Amino acid sequence: MEKIITNFLQEVNQRNTNEPEFMQAVSEVAQTVIPYIVANDIYHGKNILMRMAEPERVVMFRVPWIDDSGEIRVNRGYRIEMNSAIGPYKGGLRFHESVNLSILKFLAFEQVFKNALTTLPMGGGKGGADFNPKGKSDAELMRFCQSFMTELFRHIGPNRDIPAGDIGVGGREIGYMFGQYKRLKNEFTGVLTGKGISWGGSLIRPEATGYGAVYFAQNMLETRGASSEGKKVVISGSGNVAQYAAEKAIQLGSKVLTMSDSSGFIHDPDGIDEEKLAFIMQFKNVRRQRIHKYVEQYPKASFHKGEKPWRVSCDIAMPCATQNELDGVDANILISNGCYCVSEGANMPSTPEAILHFHNNNVLYAPGKASNAGGVAVSGLEMAQNSLRYSWTRDEVDQRLQHIMKDIHQACASYGKGKEGINYEKGANIAGFVKVADAMLAQGVV
Ligand code: NDP
Numbered sequence: 515m516e517k518i519i520t521n522f523l524q525e526v527n528q529r530n531t532n533e534p535e536f537m538q539a540v541s542e543v544a545q546t547v548i549p550y551i552v553a554n555d556i557y558h559g560k561n562i563l564m565r566m567a568e569p570e571r572v573v574m575f576r577v578p579w580i581d582d583s584g585e586i587r588v589n590r591g592y593r594i595e596m597n598s599a600i601g602p603y604k605g606g607l608r609f610h611e612s613v614n615l616s617i618l619k620f621l622a623f624e625q626v627f628k629n630a631l632t633t634l635p636m637g638g639g640k641g642g643a644d645f646n647p648k649g650k651s652d653a654e655l656m657r658f659c660q661s662f663m664t665e666l667f668r669h670i671g672p673n674r675d676i677p678a679g680d681i682g683v684g685g686r687e688i689g690y691m692f693g694q695y696k697r698l699k700n701e702f703t704g705v706l707t708g709k710g711i712s713w714g715g716s717l718i719r720p721e722a723t724g725y726g727a728v729y730f731a732q733n734m735l736e737t738r739g740a741s742s743e744g745k746k747v748v749i750s751g752s753g754n755v756a757q758y759a760a761e762k763a764i765q766l767g768s769k770v771l772t773m774s775d776s777s778g779f780i781h782d783p784d785g786i787d788e789e790k791l792a793f794i795m796q797f798k799n800v801r802r803q804r805i806h807k808y809v810e811q812y813p814k815a816s817f818h819k820g821e822k823p824w825r826v827s828c829d830i831a832m833p834c835a836t837q838n839e840l841d842g843v844d845a846n847i848l849i850s851n852g853c854y855c856v857s858e859g860a861n862m863p864s865t866p867e868a869i870l871h872f873h874n875n876n877v878l879y880a881p882g883k884a885s886n887a888g889g890v891a892v893s894g895l896e897m898a899q900n901s902l903r904y905s906w907t908r909d910e911v912d913q914r915l916q917h918i919m920k921d922i923h924q925a926c927a928s929y930g931k932g933k934e935g936i937n938y939e940k941g942a943n944i945a946g947f948v949k950v951a952d953a954m955l956a957q958g959v960v
Contacts, residue, residue: 519548526567533616535837539623539862540567542869542881546940547947562951569622571595572615575665577643579658582651591662593641593669593677596622599953602673603639604629604890606680609658609687611646617837618642621680624861625890627946628883631922634894639675641666647682648802659690666691667698670705672900678707678893681836684754684799685710685720704900707893711905716896718911719889724758724834724859725912726888726919727880728766731830731857733923734878737936743767748828748853750774751835752798752805755859755886759832760791772823774835775805779823782808782815827851834859842867849875858882869939876935884922884942891918 526540544563551557577589592615595603605625608618618640626638645658670677679688688708695705702714709715718725732742745768749756752773760770769785773794782790793811797803806817824831824844831853833840837860840848845868848856855878858864862882864872872879892915899905906914922942929948930941 515549515552518552519544522548522563525564529568530616530619533619535616535620535862536623538866539620542862542866542939543623543627543943543947546937546943550944550947556955557951560955562954563947565954566597566626566947566950567623569594569596569619570598572619573666573669574615577645577658577662577665579654579661581654589643589645589658591641591643591665592618593666593675594618594622594639595669595675596638596640597626597950598637599950599957600630601635601637603675604636604678604893605638605640606642606678607683607687607691608640608642608680609645609647609682610642611644613642613644620837621861624883626950627943628887629890629894630946630949631884631925631942632887632891632894632918633921634891634918636890636894639677640680641677642680642683645682647687652686655687656690659687660694663691663694664698667695670695672703672705672897676705676707676893676897678890679754681753684708704897707896709896714896714900716892716899716905716911717908718915719892719896720754721758721761722892722915723755723886723889724760725762726891726915727755727759727832727834727857727859727885728762729888729916729919730880730885730923731832731855731878732766733920734855734857734880734938737927738878741766742830745769745829745855746771746827747830747832748772748823748826748848749832749834749859750779750823750839750863751833751860752794753835755889756832756834757791757795757798759834759859760786761788763830763832764788764791768830771828772826773805773808774823776835777804777806778817778819778821780805780808780815780817781823781826782812784814824848825851828853830855830857832857832859833863835863836860837862838865839863840868841865842871844868845871849877854878856880857885859886861886873937873939878938880926880938881942883946884926884938887922888915888919891915
C-alpha cells in the first residue's frame, strides 16, 4: 500500500513542483483514500484520484490598479476551477500577500471534498490575488476589487462558478466586486455569495463558518457524552471565522480564553464574554485595528507579541487563522495541557505532525474540510434563496446549518469509524471522495 501511495504522490509532485501546500493537501487525502480505492473494485483502472488532483482549469491574470498617490500597481489574480462533477465551481477568494498557485490549489482541492460533504450540489474552486489589503484606503480597495472583477467576470456566473469571501475578502470587498460584475454583465444574479442582506445575501452567512465549527465540536463531544458547557476554548485568529466561533462558543456556555492575529495573541483568564467580543468586532471590523488593542480596554488580559495561543491550557482548540499555524510541538503542548478536542475553523491549520499527535492521543480531531464546511453550506443556501428569489429567516437558516453539520458529522463517522473511535480525517476524505468520484465515473472521461 505504501508503495502505491508513494508512486502516486511522486507522479503528482512531478507535475506540480514547488507547490508544497498543494502536495500537503493531496498527500493527506491520498493516505486515506488510496486504501479505500484499492479495497473497492469500481474505482480500479479509472485513475480517478489523479484526475481529481488536476484542476479542470486555472486562470491567471494581471490586476493593474492606481493607488491614492497616483502610482500604478500590479498584482496577480487567480481562479482555480478544480472540479465540477457535482455542481458549479464554488469557493472563496483570498486577498493576501502570500497568495500563490500552491496555496490556491491546496484550497481548491480541499474545497472539492468539503463541498461534497455539505450534501449540496457544489463543485470546488478557489481564487484570489497576492494583494495585501492592510493599510489600503477604502478607495484603493474599491479600485482593486473593480480591476480584479474586470477580468474575473468572464470566467464566473451563477451556473458556472460562484466565488465567496476568504482571508482579506469580507462583506465590503464582496460588495465592490458584485457591483462591478453587475455593471459589466448588466444583470443582477446570485454570482457571489456573502452578499449584503438587502441585495441578495443570506442571514447567518457571515456567522456560518464559525458557528458551524462550534456545532461540529459539539457533535464530536456528544460522542463522549460531553457538551460545550463550561469548556475552556482557545481560538486563533480574530477575523470572520474566529469572531463567530467565539460568539457561538460563548452562547453555548464555553469560556473563550484567547484570540489572535498575525502580530500575536491576547489571553483573557476571565474569558471573553459577549461585551468583550463586541469590542473586538468593533475595533477589528470597523476601525481595522490590531488585536493588542484589547488589553488597553481590559488590562487583566495579556498580549503575547509574535506568539501563537496553543500553550494556554484548554479543553478545546479552534485554529481559525490560516494554514499550518499549529505544528507538532504546538500539538504536544496542547495535549499535555489537557486539550482533547480540536475543531478546525481555518483550512489545513494543523501540520501532518500535529494531526499524527492528535490521532495518537485519542484527541477528537476534525479537519477543516468537515468542521468549517458550514460557511460554504450557507453559501449554498444563499444560492438557493437567490434562485427562488426568496429569503429564509435567521432561525430557518440556522436550523439548516445545524442539520448540515450533523449530517457531515454522521458521514465522517460512518466512513471513519474504527476500533479506537472515529477518525474524522479518514471519514471526511472518503465520504467526500465517494460522492465526487461516483459522479465523475457516471459522466465518463471528461
Ligand atoms: P479573515 O481575513 O477575516 O481573518 C483572518 C485572521 O487570521 C486574521 O485574524 C488574520 O490576522 C489571521 N491570519 C491570517 N494570516 C495569518 C498568518 N499568516 N499568521 C497569523 N495569523 C494570520 O479570514 P477568515 O476568518 O475568513 O478566514 C480564516 C481561515 O478560515 C482561513 O484559513 C480561511 O481559508 C478559512 N475559511 C474561511 C471561510 C469563510 O467563510 N470566511 C470558510 C471556510 C474556511 P491579520 O489580520 O494579522 O492578518
